[in-house]
Amino acid sequence: MAFADVREYTHLTDEEVEAIGRELDEIRAQVEAERGQADRDHVTRVITLQRRLAAAGRITLFASMFPPAWLLGTVMLGSAKILENMEIGHNTMHGQWDWMNDPEIHSSNWEWDTTQPAEQWKHSHNYIHHQFTNVLGHDNDIGYGILRMSRDQKWTPYNLGQPVYNALLALFFEWGVALHDLDIEAIRKGKKDPKLLKKQLKQIGDKVGKQAFKDYVMYPALSGPSFFHTLSANFTANIMRNVWSYMIIFCGHFPDGAVHFSEEELEDETRAEWYLRQMLGSANFEGGKLLHLMSGQLGYQIEHHLFPDLPSNRYADIAVKVKDICRRYDIPYTTGPLHKQYGQTLRTIMKLSLPNRRTTDNPAPVAPRKRRRLDDSERPTRRSELGKWSAAASA
Amino acid sequence: MTSAPIERTSVLRRIRQAGKALTTPLSPDDYLALVNPLWSQRELRGRVEKVVPETENAATLVIRPGWGWRFDHSPGQYIGIGVEIDGRFHWRSYSLSSAPLVEGKTVSITVKAMPEGFLSDHLVNGLEPGTIVRLASPQGDFVVPDPPPDRMLFLVGGSGITPVMSILRTLDRRGTLDDVVLIYSARFEEDMMFLQELRELSGRHEGFTFHERFTDVDGILAPEQLDDVCHDWMDRETWACGPAPMLDAFTDHFQRLGREDHLHVERFTLATAGTEGAGGSVTFGDGGPTVEVDGATTLLEAGEEAGVNMLFGCRMGICHTCDVPLAAGRVRDLRSGDEHGEPNEYIQTCISVAVGDCTLAL
Ligand code: FES
Numbered sequence A: 001m002a003f004a005d006v007r008e009y010t011h012l013t014d015e016e017v018e019a020i021g022r023e024l025d026e027i028r029a030q031v032e033a034e035r036g037q038a039d040r041d042h043v044t045r046v047i048t049l050q051r052r053l054a055a056a057g058r059i060t061l062f063a064s065m066f067p068p069a070w071l072l073g074t075v076m077l078g079s080a081k082i083l084e085n086m087e088i089g090h091n092t093m094h095g096q097w098d099w100m101n102d103p104e105i106h107s108s109n110w111e112w113d114t115t116q117p118a119e120q121w122k123h124s125h126n127y128i129h130h131q132f133t134n135v136l137g138h139d140n141d142i143g144y145g146i147l148r149m150s151r152d153q154k155w156t157p158y159n160l161g162q163p164v165y166n167a168l169l170a171l172f173f174e175w176g177v178a179l180h181d182l183d184i185e186a187i188r189k190g191k192k193d194p195k196l197l198k199k200q201l202k203q204i205g206d207k208v209g210k211q212a213f214k215d216y217v218m219y220p221a222l223s224g225p226s227f228f229h230t231l232s233a234n235f236t237a238n239i240m241r242n243v244w245s246y247m248i249i250f251c252g253h254f255p256d257g258a259v260h261f262s263e264e265e266l267e268d269e270t271r272a273e274w275y276l277r278q279m280l281g282s283a284n285f286e287g288g289k290l291l292h293l294m295s296g297q298l299g300y301q302i303e304h305h306l307f308p309d310l311p312s313n314r315y316a317d318i319a320v321k322v323k324d325i326c327r328r329y330d331i332p333y334t335t336g337p338l339h340k341q342y343g344q345t346l347r348t349i350m351k352l353s354l355p356n357r358r359t360t361d362n363p364a365p366v367a368p369r370k371r372r373r374l375d376d377s378e379r380p381t382r383r384s385e386l387g388k389w390s391a392a393a394s395a
Numbered sequence B: 001m002t003s004a005p006i007e008r009t010s011v012l013r014r015i016r017q018a019g020k021a022l023t024t025p026l027s028p029d030d031y032l033a034l035v036n037p038l039w040s041q042r043e044l045r046g047r048v049e050k051v052v053p054e055t056e057n058a059a060t061l062v063i064r065p066g067w068g069w070r071f072d073h074s075p076g077q078y079i080g081i082g083v084e085i086d087g088r089f090h091w092r093s094y095s096l097s098s099a100p101l102v103e104g105k106t107v108s109i110t111v112k113a114m115p116e117g118f119l120s121d122h123l124v125n126g127l128e129p130g131t132i133v134r135l136a137s138p139q140g141d142f143v144v145p146d147p148p149p150d151r152m153l154f155l156v157g158g159s160g161i162t163p164v165m166s167i168l169r170t171l172d173r174r175g176t177l178d179d180v181v182l183i184y185s186a187r188f189e190e191d192m193m194f195l196q197e198l199r200e201l202s203g204r205h206e207g208f209t210f211h212e213r214f215t216d217v218d219g220i221l222a223p224e225q226l227d228d229v230c231h232d233w234m235d236r237e238t239w240a241c242g243p244a245p246m247l248d249a250f251t252d253h254f255q256r257l258g259r260e261d262h263l264h265v266e267r268f269t270l271a272t273a274g275t276e277g278a279g280g281s282v283t284f285g286d287g288g289p290t291v292e293v294d295g296a297t298t299l300l301e302a303g304e305e306a307g308v309n310m311l312f313g314c315r316m317g318i319c320h321t322c323d324v325p326l327a328a329g330r331v332r333d334l335r336s337g338d339e340h341g342e343p344n345e346y347i348q349t350c351i352s353v354a355v356g357d358c359t360l361a362l
Helices: A003-009 A014-034 A037-063 A067-093 A118-131 A157-171 A173-178 A184-188 A194-222 A224-250 A271-281 A289-294 A298-306 A312-329 A338-351 B010-023 B028-035 B118-125 B158-174 B195-204 B223-229 B244-256 B299-305
Strands: B045-055 B058-065 B078-085 B088-095 B107-112 B132-139 B152-157 B180-186 B208-214 B237-241 B263-266 B280-284 B290-293 B323-333 B345-348 B352-360
Touching: A014 A271, A014 A312, A037 A067, A037 A194, A037 A224, A037 A312, A037 B028, A067 A118, A067 A224, A067 A289, A118 A194, A157 A173, A157 A224, A157 A338, A173 A194, A173 A224, A194 A224, A194 B010, A224 A298, A224 A338, A271 A298, A289 A298, A298 A312, B010 B028, B045 B107, B058 B118, B058 B132, B078 B107, B078 B118, B088 B107, B088 B118, B088 B132, B088 B158, B107 B118, B107 B158, B152 B158, B152 B244, B158 B180, B158 B195, B158 B237, B195 B208, B223 B244, B237 B244, B244 B263, B280 B299, B290 B299, B299 B352, B345 B352
Parallel strands: B152 B180, B152 B237, B180 B208, B237 B263, B280 B352
Antiparallel strands: B045 B058, B045 B132, B058 B107, B078 B088, B078 B132, B280 B290, B323 B345, B323 B352
16 A cells, blocks of 8 residues: 555544544444353353363373374364464453453453463563554564564665564564563663563563473373473474464555654554554454354454454454445555455565665555644544543543 | 362372372273262262252251261351252352261251242252252351350351251250250241240259240340340350340340350351452453452452452352462462462452452462
8 A cells, every 4th residue: 555545534524533432432432331141152062162172182192193193183173272272361361251240251360272371472572562552662563573564674684584474473472472572682782670580580480481391292102102292392382383373464464555653643643543543453354253262353454453352252343334434434454354454564574675775666655744733622632542541431 | 168188198188189190181080970979079069869848938958078078067157058050050158067976977958948049049049969969068156165165155046056956956956955045036936946946855854944035026136125134144154146236236235245255156157357458450361351359359350350250159258269379479368367478379359459459370
């Protein structure tokens, strides 16, 4: 998408922007009021399915010296890990199920099956990424501190290696995520509080230890003669999960059409403008129910970014309404089949490994500076962690 | 609500630890509960076996607790019960009406439906046998010492009978119901729980005197009338449970006569120490909202007001569902007036107020 096209969104008057905000608030209020048994049934069914799948996979792998058992067990275990990370862990830690007041499915104590400690994820993802979505210099999810994803990021010869870093990131995504909240950038600049760093490293160490011990010592040992087969199966299942989650997550903000923002954009942003930034900065993909389940409903990335803490099973319905708003107000709604979305993302990664003068178009434009400054009285009330941004908070 | 796991032997403990290494980040219970929901002690659970009507609007729930439950509660204690209604868990606390260690491994609570209490109404009228509920371990110090004092008096109003029932049944079972007076007030006869059983009990035990008082006709028992009903009450150790005005009146009376040490009271509503924190700005989680809170608003209320979804149960400081670690600052416990401020100390948000600025680790 060319830079000029983004102006489609500056055609909106302030009144229209606020009207869009009100419509979205209404959608939110309605879903909040409707939450009930059907939503609980969704999450408990998925949790039961996931645990059965994990158990079946582990048991099958006791016989992993037989190739069919290896294959079947690996696929089951990998799928269980994907379901856990995407539809269960990610969404639970966003607080999507907190309304159930159920201590067993609650953002305050959920720990997920990956190397990053939940507490750090809630900071780096729930807070930093969801608050500062696509704002250059603020949102560390733009390229994960490893890849250059915007023409407005400085090019260095390091970026020539992007195709390689990208492949490595995909394979070992879990580890990239584990180190994410450390903020390598800050460490490099010497801006990191050493006490916090120590605490975080210890948390990561503990979590990594437990995860690795389970996958690479305990289960292989229990498989006896199948030791190495189970080890390789568990490794493969983790890679499977890594590549899948990497791909889903990269399709959320990097297909053509998803806009990046500059820092000034944040300063006097109203709640309604925040909504707009989420809509323009995110991208959906299309597919069947199973695809959406396995991606934690992140094919509805736009809806997820508007309402990160509403139950994931509602996103499909919300999408119909959001799309209608976009149509009525002439706002772009970026979506497409998964392969197309990922293809565009990959193309951007490749292109931006080169300096700007070597490439022509701008796959991830930066939105122009907004129209006017607000005075203090017009500013939104202090924004809470967006995952918990309910109507009560903005009142 | 998280009770310490009960491992009877160190072998069991080691098995559990090994199991945890296999199921991390979950616990083995999370998988076992797939087979039988009662096989989890991560959260105590129970299955409702029977719902026995007691009066028009009260019923006894007989519950079979799952793993991790200890049957050695003291008669007079209460438990927390969490029930799911339309996808959401609601917690309340009720006194156990059963005596400890009954055969069949069940416990029972007796619930009276309150006009405004939709949960009590649901428990009395809507709970199907077979329903799985969450439980919180027995707590409370409204208990009778063992061996009991020689002469006892129980002053009871309305649903205050439930903890007393548990005590009386235990005394009966142990054969120590030797010199006990029960003064039990209810509005009218049909409204009196356990009436038949109590009458039968007083028929069987010479030492057990049962005064029925129907307030629709006789009016509410005033402390001054005690002498008429139980002339030797000054010689008795007294336990009182019932509506707050009744308890207040008796507490005053006992205090005036310098006998407050001989009165044991159970209140079903939160009594605060009357102290206030100074208030301050409270931050809910890393990067979460920060709000100004006065010294009287609980952190739970303040968080909910700010749009934070926080876990809660009883909202009166007994179930520990609301516990969160305090990342920084100091808070005051409204009940005791005690201050807490150790970093990462767990505090109960439902009964804590801020003493200056503080941060909760959510
Ligand atoms: S909610 Fe029960 S102790 Fe706080």
